Amino acid sequence: MAAAKLDEARSVCRRLDSNNDGVLSVEELGNELSDLGMPDADIERLFFRLDTNQDDKVSEEEFVAGYDLYLRSLHEAKDPWRMPPELDEQVSGFVGKHAHLPLGDYTDLSGGGGCEITDTARRAMSLLQLVMVAAHMTRRVVNNREKWNVKRFKGETMVDHIVTSAYEVLLTLTLSLNPEPYSSGSVGGPDCPEQVNLYDTCECVIKEATKDRQVSMVELMAEKEQLPDYFVSHVTTLLVAIAMIG
DSSP, X not given: OOHHHHHHHHHHHHHHOTTOSSEEOHHHHHHHHHHTTOOHHHHHHHHHHHOTTOSSSEEHHHHHHTHHHHHHHHHHHHSSXXXXXXXXXXXXXXXXXXXXXXXXXXXXXXXXXXXXXXXXGGBOOOHHHHHHHHHHHHHHHHXXXXXXXXXXXXXXXXXXXXXXXXXXXXXXXXXXXXXHHHHTTSSOSTTOTTSOBHHHHIIIIIHHHHTTTTOOHHHHHOSSOBOOSOOOOOOTTSBHHHHHHO
């Protein structure tokens, strides 16, 4: 975890620790989340996942280690949409399956064996393949501790942003299933650095994964032609998942 994100996680943990005993109870963890409308059952589930040694309290070290989970829960509590559990499980499954892969290894994206698709109109990407891309990116920023240096507009100024969190990747996949928060302006857009967009994906994943074979991403991943249900015109600052579904 980057130093700035580490400091942020520790600061949040200490703010939540209302009795200053150095650990978080389920009540302390849930105070802000409950105020935002998160159900008690979901708060308890998050607490259980953060409490890795199962001693019924979350230490600062456990909170920092699971900070992505907290950030994601906080975001979900603020917005009335969630990633379906089955997709969450798929991403986690792919990450776990390929956790042993080193930096620079893209075999988790070429499981279909690859093919040649001369007609570009038949190079559609499936939701499963999008999940695989999200899992690949998550594996790189979590397991491999890779940092992506990307650019973002803040107002009219281009600024540097470092992607170091799986939360930034998974939020993108969640939005693919319900673009309303993006289109309504509540999340996303060029002023929001918390998602991975098409430009980032092209620079950090697609170019490197396909350069040896000089093929498209779909040709790398697919076994045969894939006809689209929709055609989407896009710009590179759109979230990768939003561009997939229009």
